[in-house]
Amino acid sequence: MRFAMKMAVFREFFILSAIIVSFANAGKHDIYSGFTVHGVKLTSPSHAKLVHDLEVSLDLDVWQHGAVALSDALVMVSPQNKQQFLEELEKNGVEHYLHLEDVAKAFEEHDAEIERFQGTRTNRMVFESYPRYAEIDAYLERIAAAYPDIVTLVNAGTSWEGRAIKYLKISTTNFEDTSKPIYVMDAMIHAREWVTTPVALYSIHRLVEDLQEQDRDLLENIDWIIHPLVNPDGYEYTHTTVRLWRRTRSFYPEVSQTCYGVDANRNFNVSFNTVGVSSDPCSDVYPGHLAFSEPETEIVKAILEDNVDRIQIYMNIHSYGNWVLYGFGSGDLPSNVAHIHHVGAAMGAAMDAVKLPAAGYYLVGNSALILYATSGSAQDYGQHIGIPFSYTLELPGYGMDFRVPPQYVDHINAETWRGIATTARLARSYYLARNAN
Numbered sequence: 001m002r003f004a005m006k007m008a009v010f011r012e013f014f015i016l017s018a019i020i021v022s023f024a025n026a027g028k029h030d031i032y033s034g035f036t037v038h039g040v041k042l043t044s045p046s047h048a049k050l051v052h053d054l055e056v057s058l059d060l061d062v063w064q065h066g067a068v069a070l071s072d073a074l075v076m077v078s079p080q081n082k083q084q085f086l087e088e089l090e091k092n093g094v095e096h097y098l099h100l101e102d103v104a105k106a107f108e109e110h111d112a113e114i115e116r117f118q119g120t121r122t123n124r125m126v127f128e129s130y131p132r133y134a135e136i137d138a139y140l141e142r143i144a145a146a147y148p149d150i151v152t153l154v155n156a157g158t159s160w161e162g163r164a165i166k167y168l169k170i171s172t173t174n175f176e177d178t179s180k181p182i183y184v185m186d187a188m189i190h191a192r193e194w195v196t197t198p199v200a201l202y203s204i205h206r207l208v209e210d211l212q213e214q215d216r217d218l219l220e221n222i223d224w225i226i227h228p229l230v231n232p233d234g235y236e237y238t239h240t241t242v243r244l245w246r247r248t249r250s251f252y253p254e255v256s257q258t259c260y261g262v263d264a265n266r267n268f269n270v271s272f273n274t275v276g277v278s279s280d281p282c283s284d285v286y287p288g289h290l291a292f293s294e295p296e297t298e299i300v301k302a303i304l305e306d307n308v309d310r311i312q313i314y315m316n317i318h319s320y321g322n323w324v325l326y327g328f329g330s331g332d333l334p335s336n337v338a339h340i341h342h343v344g345a346a347m348g349a350a351m352d353a354v355k356l357p358a359a360g361y362y363l364v365g366n367s368a369l370i371l372y373a374t375s376g377s378a379q380d381y382g383q384h385i386g387i388p389f390s391y392t393l394e395l396p397g398y399g400m401d402f403r404v405p406p407q408y409v410d411h412i413n414a415e416t417w418r419g420i421a422t423t424a425r426l427a428r429s430y431y432l433a434r435n436a437n
């Protein structure tokens with residue numbers, strides 16, 4: 001009792017001083033003051049393992065795990081951890097370089113850049129920059145109201161903090177023609193991956209508001225489910241408070257008194273809580289105390305489960321790194337892996353054909369074999385319940401990590417739409433072939 005009171009008083013004091021500090025020193029990203037980001041060259045599997053081990057032992061935020069001989073890891077370290085982190089790399093002969101000298105400053109600059117960009121673009125469409133929850137919601141509502149013949153708005157439930165989670169169903173036959181395959185796309189399961197929602201919104205735009213003649217088959221032959229904001233609580237939190245928040249915002253005091261949220265992309269029930277996760281409730285790869293503990297993952301599950309007979313393809317969109325990945329996260333391969341690879345490679349090639357010079361080429365493969373093992377992912381859930389083509393898409397970062405400049409968003413949208421169109425047509429041809437047999 002006395003302890004609880006002391007804690008309450010302490011907390012008041014803490015909040016008060018936090019407010020004073022934030023007034024005295026207005027930098028929105030001050031919690032990252034003095035944090036640095038280091039590029040790490042992975043020339044052997046032991047280097048990748050070292051990064052993983054240090055991630056756990058020093059509780060590091062690994063922005064990008066990288067892949068041996070293919071791409072560097074990017075690791076954010078606090079001022080307290082920096083020396084030990086660099087010593088470990090040196091001791092193991094791992095080559096490294098400074099990617100960002102001051103994370104706080106980098107995000108202040110990115111915010112300013114977004115503000116400038118938005119100032120120069122009047123009549124900006126919602127998907128041409130980084131919209132907030134309210135703007136995204138208004139767009140979904142507007143599209144559904146303006147195109148009732150082909151669009152149905154689904155209010156799927158609420159997030160942990162009570163935000164409505166909505167998605168669109170797009171169909172010329174009101175989802176009643178069961179000979180059509182369904183394409184499911186979702187974005188922003190990880191809150192800090194800002195560029196993902198614009199891609200989903202732009203896809204809606206291209207199917208509904210700006211259907212071009214060459215894409216008419218996509219609207220007429222396929223039913224679409226587009227869910228642009230899987231984790232709205234985490235996303236809003238990245239705008240208001242902690243830019244690099246990745247998880248949901250749930251709170252289970254019986255599990256942890258101090259840490260909120262789970263990694264929603266480890267919260268599905270396939271090999272739940274086995275590899276690529278941490279049992280520390282404060283970790284960015286904490287899978288939750290139970291599979292589907294989060295209302296946000298329950299909603300993704302329901303979308304996939306309710307339509308599983310007709311869903312031909314599921315695209316779970318992330319940022320960044322230029323990867324088209326497929327299951328399983330354990331390294332086991334689905335029996336139709338040749339087809340999955342074919343469709344994924346065609347997607348990568350379609351996007352590479354129009355890529356900006358600053359972007360890398362897409363790499364395509366099993367997520368465990370070319371990146372690292374995971375468990376409980378949305379990608380694996382889709383594959384596991386019987387969706388033939390289930391992918392994790394990692395959009396380009398242009399060497400700018402999570403700070404994709406707003407001027408690049410248009411290009412990512414258009415380029416990714418090209419990839420999505422390619423996968424939709426190819427996956428449909430597999431669907432027709434299967435149903436003909």
Ligand SMILES: *[C@@H]1O[C@H](CO)[C@@H](O)[C@H](O)[C@H]1NC(C)=O
Nearest residue numbers: 268269270271301305384385
């Ligand atoms: C996961 O949940 C689905 C229901 O959505 C069920 O069909 C499946 O058997 C479960 N898998 C595991 C490994 O528990």
